[in-house]
Structures are given as structure tokens and as C-alpha cells.
Amino acid sequence: MAAFSAPDPEYATRVLASFDRQGIMRLIGAQMTRVEPGHVEIELPYRADLTQQHGFFHAGVTSTIADSAGGYAGYTLFPAESSVLTVEYKMNLVSPADGEKLVAIGRVKRTGRSLTVCELEVLAVKSGVAKSCAFGLQTLMCLPGRADMPQAG
Amino acid sequence: MAAFSAPDPEYATRVLASFDRQGIMRLIGAQMTRVEPGHVEIELPYRADLTQQHGFFHAGVTSTIADSAGGYAGYTLFPAESSVLTVEYKMNLVSPADGEKLVAIGRVKRTGRSLTVCELEVLAVKSGVAKSCAFGLQTLMCLPGRADMPQAG
Amino acid sequence: MAAFSAPDPEYATRVLASFDRQGIMRLIGAQMTRVEPGHVEIELPYRADLTQQHGFFHAGVTSTIADSAGGYAGYTLFPAESSVLTVEYKMNLVSPADGEKLVAIGRVKRTGRSLTVCELEVLAVKSGVAKSCAFGLQTLMCLPGRADMPQAG
Amino acid sequence: MAAFSAPDPEYATRVLASFDRQGIMRLIGAQMTRVEPGHVEIELPYRADLTQQHGFFHAGVTSTIADSAGGYAGYTLFPAESSVLTVEYKMNLVSPADGEKLVAIGRVKRTGRSLTVCELEVLAVKSGVAKSCAFGLQTLMCLPGRADMPQAG
Numbered sequence: 001m002a003a004f005s006a007p008d009p010e011y012a013t014r015v016l017a018s019f020d021r022q023g024i025m026r027l028i029g030a031q032m033t034r035v036e037p038g039h040v041e042i043e044l045p046y047r048a049d050l051t052q053q054h055g056f057f058h059a060g061v062t063s064t065i066a067d068s069a070g071g072y073a074g075y076t077l078f079p080a081e082s083s084v085l086t087v088e089y090k091m092n093l094v095s096p097a098d099g100e101k102l103v104a105i106g107r108v109k110r111t112g113r114s115l116t117v118c119e120l121e122v123l124a125v126k127s128g129v130a131k132s133c134a135f136g137l138q139t140l141m142c143l144p145g146r147a148d149m150p151q152a153g
Numbered sequence: 154m155a156a157f158s159a160p161d162p163e164y165a166t167r168v169l170a171s172f173d174r175q176g177i178m179r180l181i182g183a184q185m186t187r188v189e190p191g192h193v194e195i196e197l198p199y200r201a202d203l204t205q206q207h208g209f210f211h212a213g214v215t216s217t218i219a220d221s222a223g224g225y226a227g228y229t230l231f232p233a234e235s236s237v238l239t240v241e242y243k244m245n246l247v248s249p250a251d252g253e254k255l256v257a258i259g260r261v262k263r264t265g266r267s268l269t270v271c272e273l274e275v276l277a278v279k280s281g282v283a284k285s286c287a288f289g290l291q292t293l294m295c296l297p298g299r300a301d302m303p304q305a306g
Numbered sequence: 307m308a309a310f311s312a313p314d315p316e317y318a319t320r321v322l323a324s325f326d327r328q329g330i331m332r333l334i335g336a337q338m339t340r341v342e343p344g345h346v347e348i349e350l351p352y353r354a355d356l357t358q359q360h361g362f363f364h365a366g367v368t369s370t371i372a373d374s375a376g377g378y379a380g381y382t383l384f385p386a387e388s389s390v391l392t393v394e395y396k397m398n399l400v401s402p403a404d405g406e407k408l409v410a411i412g413r414v415k416r417t418g419r420s421l422t423v424c425e426l427e428v429l430a431v432k433s434g435v436a437k438s439c440a441f442g443l444q445t446l447m448c449l450p451g452r453a454d455m456p457q458a459g
Numbered sequence: 460m461a462a463f464s465a466p467d468p469e470y471a472t473r474v475l476a477s478f479d480r481q482g483i484m485r486l487i488g489a490q491m492t493r494v495e496p497g498h499v500e501i502e503l504p505y506r507a508d509l510t511q512q513h514g515f516f517h518a519g520v521t522s523t524i525a526d527s528a529g530g531y532a533g534y535t536l537f538p539a540e541s542s543v544l545t546v547e548y549k550m551n552l553v554s555p556a557d558g559e560k561l562v563a564i565g566r567v568k569r570t571g572r573s574l575t576v577c578e579l580e581v582l583a584v585k586s587g588v589a590k591s592c593a594f595g596l597q598t599l600m601c602l603p604g605r606a607d608m609p610q611a612g
Contacts, residue, residue, distance in 0.1 A: 021206040024214055027180065052221075053174040055303030059239045060217020061177055067213045068205075086212045087574060088598055090243035090396045090549060092423045092443055094416040109441055110400040114573065115546060115600075117398045117441060119425075135415055135423060137398055137443050139547055139598065141574075150208030240421060241445055243396060243549045245576045245596055247569040262594055263553040267420065268393060268447075270551045270594060272578075288568055288576060290551055290596050292394055292445065294421075327512040330520055333486065358527075359480040361609030365545045366526045367483055370519020374511075392518045396549035456514030 004038035004108055008080040011037065015072045018084075018148050022068065030065050032072070038108035040072040045101045057097035062104075062122050062134050066091060069106030070118035074140040077111050083146035089138035091120065097133045099126035106138070116140040157191035157261055161233040164190065168225045171237075171301050175221065183218050185225070191261035193225040198254045210250035215257075215275050215287050219244065222259030223271035227293040230264050236299040242291035244273065250286045252279035259291075269293040310344035310414055314386040317343065321378045324390075324454050328374065336371050338378070344414035346378040351407045363403035368410075368428050368440050372397060375412030376424035380446040383417050389452040395444035397426065403439045405432035412444070422446040463497035463567055467539040470496065474531045477543075477607050481527065489524050491531070497567035499532040504560045516556035521563075521581050521593050525550060528565030529577035533599040536570050542605035548597035550579065556592045558585035565597070575599040 008014065012035045019025060019032050025042075028050055034041035042065045044050070044057075052058040067086055075084040103123040110117045120136030161167065165188045172178060172185050178195075181203055187194035195218045197203070197210075205211040220239055228237040256276040263270045273289030314320065318341045325331060325338050331348075334356055340347035348371045350356070350363075358364040373392055381390040409429040416423045426442030467473065471494045478484060478491050484501075487509055493500035501524045503509070503516075511517040526545055534543040562582040569576045579595030 018206045021204075022211060023200075023202040023204040024211040027202040047176075049176040049180040051174075051176040053171045053301050054236070058175060058177040058217060058221075059242075060213060060220045063216045063220070064211060064213020067216070068211075083207070086246050088243065088245040088547065088596075089212075090241065090443060092241040092415075092445060093239050094418070094423050109398075110438065112400070117400050119441070132416065135425070135443060137396060137441060137547075139398060148206055241394065241443075243596060245568075245598060247571070247576050262551075263591065265553070270553050272594070285569065288578070288596060290394075290549060290594060292551060324512045327510075328517060329506075329508040329510040330517040333508040353482075355482040355486040357480075357482040359477045359607055360542070364481060364483040364523060364527075365548075366519060366523025369522045369526070370517060373519045373522070374517075389513070392552050394549065394551040395518075396547065398547040399545050454512055 004077055006037040006076050010080065011076045014080065015075055018075065019072060021149055024064060028061060035076065037076050038073055040069045040076065040106045042069045042104045043101055057102055059093050062097045062102060063091050065102060065104035066120040066122050066134060066136055069104040070120045070138040071140055073106035073108050073118050074116040077108060078142050079144060081145055083143040083148040085141045085143060087139040087141050089136055091134050091136040093134050095131065095133045097124050099124035101125050114142055116142065157230055159190040159229050163233065164229045167233065168228055171228065172225060174302055177217060181214060188229065190229050191226055193222045193229065193259045195222045195257045196254055199252065210255055212246050215250045215255060216244050218255060218257035219273040219275050219287060219289055222257040223273045223291040224293055226259035226261050226271050227269040230261060231295050232297060234298055236296040236301040238294045238296060240292040240294050242289055244287050244289040246287050248284065248286045250277050252277035254278050267295055269295065310383055312343040312382050316386065317382045320386065321381055324381065325378060327455055330370060334367060341382065343382050344379055346375045346382065346412045348375045348410045349407055363408055365399050368403045368408060369397050371408060371410035372426040372428050372440060372442055375410040376426045376444040377446055379412035379414050379424050380422040383414060384448050385450060387451055389449040389454040391447045391449060393445040393447050395442055397440050397442040399440050401437065401439045403430050405430035407431045420448055422448065463536055465496040465535050469539065470535045473539065474534055477534065478531060480608055483523060487520060494535065496535050497532055499528045499535065499565045501528045501563045502560055505558065516561055518552050521556045521561060522550050524561060524563035525579040525581050525593060525595055528563040529579045529597040530599055532565035532567050532577050533575040536567060537601050538603060540604055542602040542607040544600045544602060546598040546600050548595055550593050550595040552593050554590065554592045556583050558583035560584050573601055575601065
């Protein structure tokens, strides 16, 4: 519903570069497929090594891509020299994460001076049909002036 | 505080076997290090491919082991023929998950007929010193009579 | 987005009767202003005795009407002989609840056999302009066959 | 577990004065019964006008005193010239809030520069026996230099 505009015109480049620094995304095989002001999507194809005991995607994996989708949705709206941290989030896992891929969607609901709130949704796509398998809410913190990469030890 | 007794004397064997079926735990290198009635711990050594953009453990990875620790803490108290699902959970990430390993602790707070509530805590161990980096609350559902493994398609 | 149909044609009468049994709603002066399948709204005019220390609506008051809006949104979809319980909920208070009235909106996101998930939103209406002051997620349980009123002691 | 010390020696006076400015606490009849650094308790005797449809305390009322207990637990540790806001909180309602009174307990888990995390617990005391009816987690924000009272319009 809400329409946001990004103060940093290079927001998409900045977000994709940060995403590329998340080692876990490479490990699980996740890809960022949409980056717009206040809206980010991440897709994750099924693999047997991403599962819980019933053979579905593990709730933690579902949450991992949801957390990053929300974090980067917020980060699209942050200034060029800044970093993003997740303060907290909550996920409701409403049906089995069963399918050939997951699509996590992060959408900014409200952005403030230091805190931003996102809604999270994860779709399980099975035989080409998408169905919501998780909903969430997330609080992010903007760290102005903090480099978005590992700091020299 | 609360002391629980497990109705299934084989609870530890059952929990460890289920944990072994979670493909994601092998992928990230997590190990279950403690299994008692209503209390489970999971450890995860640091690897560069488990990180977010600052080089710390990703919040989703922290949550993945916390969710499994809580889920299996609940599962210790379930009957032999049953399965466990996470209904929802919430994590507060209170400091960077920075260290040579994480230890996730799941503790049952209350177990009911169908729903069980656990508290979650994750410690980051850095240079041998443990510090809480996340706290959570989780709701589990017991599925009586449901096999705890993939069902034949 | 989701469109729901109520299995009980008398759902609105049933919901309003249950709302009338909530003593707290009378005490604070809340009114149910919209009842549709999967969607309920509750309004609350400002009073000085509903406030926190800055003179705005207390977060607990905001939550009270949000919890009831979500609970009754779920209850519209439940069978005639049933009752509703809140299993858990989470609220993000994104701006001061400052205005001449609050409007709490509960919308069902997903309804299952025993559990239903709702999203919650509270608007603060100030000088006639509505602004979101809180977002939430809620898990409800349907108790089939349980009377929706006090049981004889 | 954690032991905190309050930087403001007048913390108890400051907390009680702020509590007295919460109009809702008078309306429902809540009393602050314990104030220590990082730990606050609030009690609420049963009244028929605090109930949901089954005659138990309404989940929103339970949350109202839990939110204030946590908020003031955090506030004990804040500087003299400051104010406290709830950023978000989550409650699990694990059993009916059925009894002659409720006791809400707020305990600080971690306090940082701007954000503080508390755990919340509510006991229902029935025939003199206390039983946990709700658990929660809460994020607070410290507003340094912000007066803890209504501002002149």
C-alpha cells in the first residue's frame, strides 16, 4: 500500500552488494529477485539439505530469507553511508514450507529516525502454485555512518 | 526452574534421530550437545558461510538453531508416536552473534494438551566467554500419531 | 486481500453478543463498528483515564482493542457452537497513539483446523486524520463445542 | 539472574511518579508492589469489568499490566532525565487468567544504549495459589532528555 522513495539513488546497487556479502545466502542458494524502495524479494530453490525432519524447508531457513528480505527492504530506504541490523522479528508458520521453491517478501510498513518496521511473508511454490506459508513482523535499526561490511579486527 | 519428566523413556534417542533427519543441521554443522526433559542445547561452530554482511552469524542462522533447540525441548515431553511443529516464534537479537561458536538453548515453559511454549536463548562464545546474543519465545504444536519423518508421496 | 465466507450465517449476532460479554470493553468505552467474515473493527474514543504517562493511549489499551478485533475477526469464521482464545500476539507500536480516537482492525490471514492467524492494525485518528500507530500478528485457537460465556462454577 | 544497578539513585521515586501518571492504571485498579533495579511488579485485583467473554481477565488487561511492569523495569535503569517507550512486545497466553488477582513481573534481560529488552510474566493467583498465565518479551526505547509527562500543547 505504502509507497516509499529511496533517498539514495544507488540503493539497488548498495543492497545487492550487501546481499552478496551474506555468506549464508550463497550456502543455501538464495537469490535476490526484486529490489524496489521498501520492497525486496528473495527466492530459494528446494534442496534436501535445507530441510527439517519431515523433508520440508526448515522454519529457520524460511526465517533466514524472510529476515534478509525485510532487512534489505528497510535498507533500500536508508542513507548511502549506513548499515542495517535486525532488532527483533516474529514469524507465524501457517502451513508446511512444502514446494520446489520459497519466495520471501519484505515490505516496509513504517520507517522512522532510528527504527523501521517491516512485514514479512513467505510463499511456498508447489507445482507452480504459490501459497503463503509464513507471515512475520520485524523491527530494524539504521546505523548511520556504519560501514556495511566486516570491520578490520 | 520448572522440572519436567518425559513420558517416553526413549525420548533422547527419538530426539536425536529426528535431529539427524534435519538436513539443514548437517549443512551448517550444528550438533545437539544436551538433551534432557524440557531442555535441549545445540552448538554451532563459526564458519564464514554462515554470516551476514558484517561477518557475524546471520540472524536467520541464530534463529535456525534456536528454533530447533526449542522444538526438540518440547519434543522430549511428547509421546513416542508424535511429531512436533513450530507454530510461531519471536527472537530479540540483543547483541552481535560474534564468536567462535553459538550455543542455542531451548527450555519448555509450559506444556499443554496441544500447544507447548518454550523460551529460547542463544549464547555467542568469543575467546571462551559466553554472552547472550538472542532471546526468544516459541509456540509448538504436538501432532499425536504423526510420523516424524517424510511421508511417502 | 483474502476473501472469507462465514460457515455460520448468524456470525454477526454471535460476535456482537460475545463482545457485549467483555466487561473491559464497557469499562473503556470501546464499540464494535464493523463485522464482516474475517474482518472486525473496534473504535475507542479518547479519555484521560486510558492513558500512559505522556497522555497518549496506553500501549496496553491499544493492544486490548487490537486483540479483541483480531479475536472476533477469527470468531466470525468459527462454527456456531464454539469459543475463541488468543494463544499469543505481538504488537509493534510504531508511533504515539495520539488522537481523539483509535480504530483497531483485525483481519484473518489464514484459518486452519484449530489455529487461525490474524493481522492487527490500530489507527490513531487526530483532527480527523487517521495514521497507523500499531501493527500486530496474532494466533487464535478455536474451541469447538465450548460455550462462549462464563461457566457455572 | 542478571543483577543491575540503577544509575539514578532516585529511580524508585521517579518510577512511582510516572506510574501515577498512567490514567489507565487507576481506571483498572492496578498497584505497583515492587520496584528494584531492573525488576518491577504490578498487581491487579479481579473485577468483573476487566474481563473477556468467559469471565476471566481479558488478554489486553493482562498485557496492559505486563507492558507497564516491563516498561518500568527498564525505566529503573534509565537516567534521571529520560522517558521510556515500548517499541514492541509479544505475549503468550498459556492458561486462563483466572483468579482473584494478577501479578505482572517485568525483568530486564539486557540494556543497551538506546534499546532495552525485558521478559514479562503474569501470574494468576487463585485461592492463594500463583500460576503463570502469560509469558512475554518486550523491547523498550530510552528517550534521553524527554520529559516523562504530557507536553504542553
